[in-house]
Amino acid sequence: MHHRHTSRVAGAALAAVAATLSLTAFQPASGTAAGAAPAPKAPAATVAAAATAGSAEAAAPVRVSLVAHTTSLATPACAAKALKVSAYQSAVRPRGTGTGAAVVQFKNVSSAACVLRGHPTVAGAGNGSPQRSVPLKVTPKGTATTVRLAPGGKAWLKLTFVQVQGEADGYCVSGATPSVFPTMVIGLPGAGKHQVALDDGWLAECDNKVTATAVSKVKPA
Numbered sequence: 001m002h003h004r005h006t007s008r009v010a011g012a013a014l015a016a017v018a019a020t021l022s023l024t025a026f027q028p029a030s031g032t033a034a035g036a037a038p039a040p041k042a043p044a045a046t047v048a049a050a051a052t053a054g055s056a057e058a059a060a061p062v063r064v065s066l067v068a069h070t071t072s073l074a075t076p077a078c079a080a081k082a083l084k085v086s087a088y089q090s091a092v093r094p095r096g097t098g099t100g101a102a103v104v105q106f107k108n109v110s111s112a113a114c115v116l117r118g119h120p121t122v123a124g125a126g127n128g129s130p131q132r133s134v135p136l137k138v139t140p141k142g143t144a145t146t147v148r149l150a151p152g153g154k155a156w157l158k159l160t161f162v163q164v165q166g167e168a169d170g171y172c173v174s175g176a177t178p179s180v181f182p183t184m185v186i187g188l189p190g191a192g193k194h195q196v197a198l199d200d201g202w203l204a205e206c207d208n209k210v211t212a213t214a215v216s217k218v219k220p221a
Helices: 002-025 044-072
Strands: 083-089 101-108 114-116 121-125 133-135 137-141 147-149 154-162 179-181 183-187 193-196 203-213
Touching: 083 183, 083 193, 101 147, 121 179, 121 203, 147 154
Parallel strands: 137 203
Antiparallel strands: 083 101, 101 154, 114 147, 121 133, 121 183, 154 203, 179 203, 183 193
């Protein structure tokens, strides 16, 4: 009787162990060990803050670029009506009896700052009429830079012509006949064209050619 009771107890114990092993063998595998605490999740507020910071950093260069671009466009080109243009014979000029060289001055007569840039176009105005102008072939000299003119500010460029030689009507070394114009028509990119007379006589030149510097804040000799 005692032997049968012991056998029943031992059998029950073995069955329990077998059931435990069976459950363990068939338990699904996972990356987290059974009984281990789950990895902590970042609070939603922290994730949102990080995303916002990342977005701000990505957008920052765009904002800086736009500000720089806006600043570069803040000062407009000088309109023709914003400029008073005058010209006089240069003290430093080729030897001869013609004009030789002239300095052209641009003065900002408006109430706002503006900019000038580039080399000019030049024409001699026949009979003082722009409609009867004779374009001169311009050879640019030097590098063009942007010149900012405050109200009342001035800028200059220099024109050097092929010089007339001899007395009376003179002559051109090339054999051409000298040209004489009462006025010139000076143009600048974005700033219109301006008819101007020399303050000390007519323009006399040869070959309808001129070497021109770019407009500058430095007054030429």
